[in-house]
Structures are given as structure tokens and as C-alpha cells.
Amino acid sequence: QPVREVTDETTVTVRAIVKESGKPDINLAFKLRKNKKTNEWKAYDMVAEGISLLSTKQGEFESMLRKDGLDAVMDMMKQTINKPINLEAAKKV
Known part of the structure; x- marks a missing residue:
């Protein structure tokens, strides 16, 4: 989409296309x-797509909350937040 001013908006969508040679394009939209x-x-x-x-x-x-309760969801979120980001592992996915 063409660039435009967003002076009065409080939410916007930024679209991107990931292109890699020999692979289909991936359409992404980031909501901000x-x-x-x-x-x-x-x-x-x-x-994504x-x-x-x-x-x-x-x-x-929602599924975890029903099955295991709020404490389990909170514990899982805390563990995820504290994990370092591994870019090499992300590239393999």
C-alpha cells in the first residue's frame, strides 16, 4: 500500500511481503x-497469510485455561518471557 500520514489514527496495519528466491512470497501484516x-x-x-x-x-x-487453570497459564507466560530469543533456531522453523 502507498505510504500515507497517520495523524489521527490510534491503530494502523503495516503490510509487508517476504520474498525469498525459489519460494512463494509470504504476506504479512503487522497491527500497531x-x-x-x-x-x-x-x-x-x-x-501471516x-x-x-x-x-x-x-x-x-483458552484451552490451557480450561484444562490446567490460570496459574498454569501465568507460569507458562512467565517462562516464555524469560527465555532468550534464539535467532538461529527461528531460522530453522
Whole structure:
């Protein structure tokens, strides 16, 4: 999409296409929200080929919440937050 000013909006979608030689293009959309206090934009969702990361995670959490309870969901979230990001492992996925 063409670049445009976003002066009054508080949420926007930024679209991108990942191109890799010999592979099909991957369509991505990053959904961002503007913090009213700091005026910073922060991503809250990524949609890859029409599949929302936020919706997917919500579904996982709902299932875990019903099965294992809130404490288990909170523990899993804390463990995930504390893990370092491994870019080499991410490239293999």
C-alpha cells in the first residue's frame, strides 16, 4: 500500500511481503497501536497469510485455561518471557 500520514489514527496495519528466491512470497501484516501517553507505536498482532498470531495464542490460552487453570497459564507466560530469543533456531522453523 502507498505510504500515507497517520495523524489521527490510534491503530494502523503495516503490510509487508517476504520474498525469498525459489519460494512463494509470504504476506504479512503487522497491527500497531499508538500509546496515548507516550505516542509510541507498538505491535500487538502479526497476521501471516491470513492467520493471526494473537487469535492463535488466545485459542491456545483458552484451552490451557480450561484444562490446567490460570496459574498454569501465568507460569507458562512467565517462562516464555524469560527465555532468550534464539535467532538461529527461528531460522530453522
